[in-house]
Amino acid sequence: MKTNLRGKDFISTQEWTKEELETVLHLAFDLKMKWGLDLPSRLLEDKTLFMLFFFSSTRTRNSFEAGMTRLGGHAIFLEPDKMQISHGDTPKEIGKILSSYGHGIAIRHCDWGEGNKYLRDVAEHARVPVINMQCDIYHPCQAMADLMTCMEKKGSLQGKKVVMSWAYAKSYTKPLSLPQSVIELFTQFGADVTLAHPPEFELMPEILRNAGDNARMSGGSFNIVNDMDEAFYNADIVYPKSWGPLVAIKEESQMVDVIRRYESWICDERRMSLAKEDAIYMHCLPADRGIEVTDAVIDGPQSVVYDQAENRMHAQNAIMALTMGGR
Numbered sequence: 001m002k003t004n005l006r007g008k009d010f011i012s013t014q015e016w017t018k019e020e021l022e023t024v025l026h027l028a029f030d031l032k033m034k035w036g037l038d039l040p041s042r043l044l045e046d047k048t049l050f051m052l053f054f055f056s057s058t059r060t061r062n063s064f065e066a067g068m069t070r071l072g073g074h075a076i077f078l079e080p081d082k083m084q085i086s087h088g089d090t091p092k093e094i095g096k097i098l099s100s101y102g103h104g105i106a107i108r109h110c111d112w113g114e115g116n117k118y119l120r121d122v123a124e125h126a127r128v129p130v131i132n133m134q135c136d137i138y139h140p141c142q143a144m145a146d147l148m149t150c151m152e153k154k155g156s157l158q159g160k161k162v163v164m165s166w167a168y169a170k171s172y173t174k175p176l177s178l179p180q181s182v183i184e185l186f187t188q189f190g191a192d193v194t195l196a197h198p199p200e201f202e203l204m205p206e207i208l209r210n211a212g213d214n215a216r217m218s219g220g221s222f223n224i225v226n227d228m229d230e231a232f233y234n235a236d237i238v239y240p241k242s243w244g245p246l247v248a249i250k251e252e253s254q255m256v257d258v259i260r261r262y263e264s265w266i267c268d269e270r271r272m273s274l275a276k277e278d279a280i281y282m283h284c285l286p287a288d289r290g291i292e293v294t295d296a297v298i299d300g301p302q303s304v305v306y307d308q309a310e311n312r313m314h315a316q317n318a319i320m321a322l323t324m325g326g327r
């Protein structure tokens, strides 16, 4: 258990040790129990979190904001177009100035090639921890909530087959951040992770290397297949979710053409029957119903999507309490 996390940025789980992440999980479960018992958890009294959103959100905004209320502090919702960012405020100024008013800066910036750099530029100049609410490369708070959910449903991940699969979607070219965070984090915790996607939807090479290295260290495994049925076979946990062909293809118009080729990559009851009988279905939401997943699966008995959404608040409260408060 680590007791010295105060001031540490949470930009990716890969930059935290397994012991540090276990400390977060331990506190998250404790805070969830207190929430269930309606006991107070005022660990960040009089503290302020700034939440800067360059991209829309339902779960992330509301779980952070409600979480700060729960911890006895206050969260401020910021949108770049209501600030002076478009008129010249730099990441350095944002980091220095918001640090002088509060105790944490949380940022969502998913633009490909820009988001993670923006977070790191703010963090370089901030005197308070920077928390990643999703960038172009990582979605670490979602991955922590997902890990918590899997531990609740399945216990230890050691020896469990976890499938992170691409799925078809029409709505927009979604970031790589969720699958990348999931494969890094779940391999750190000893899972047998299978990544499945059509050939054009590969993830960033350094993330794949990290997942392989993590698996070797943790006694888990990591492999990649290009067939959704093969991946689902005998799985304990399936996580089918769309992302864009951002690594392989540069032109947006070409991306749409490539995505259209893979309409058959939907999570339906036939595919779920390939996994173990007690397998769980995961999605971080929002999902493209009827396109990424059928209603029967997402609303069915194997779905844990509402547990995942609820656990966002508890996992994030633990991260905030440890990095913005504590010793």
Ligand code: CP
Residues within 6 Å of the ligand: 056, 057, 058, 059, 060, 061, 134, 142, 284, 285, 286
């Ligand atoms: N899963 C997730 O991050 O949801 P929002 O985009 O609604 O915040």
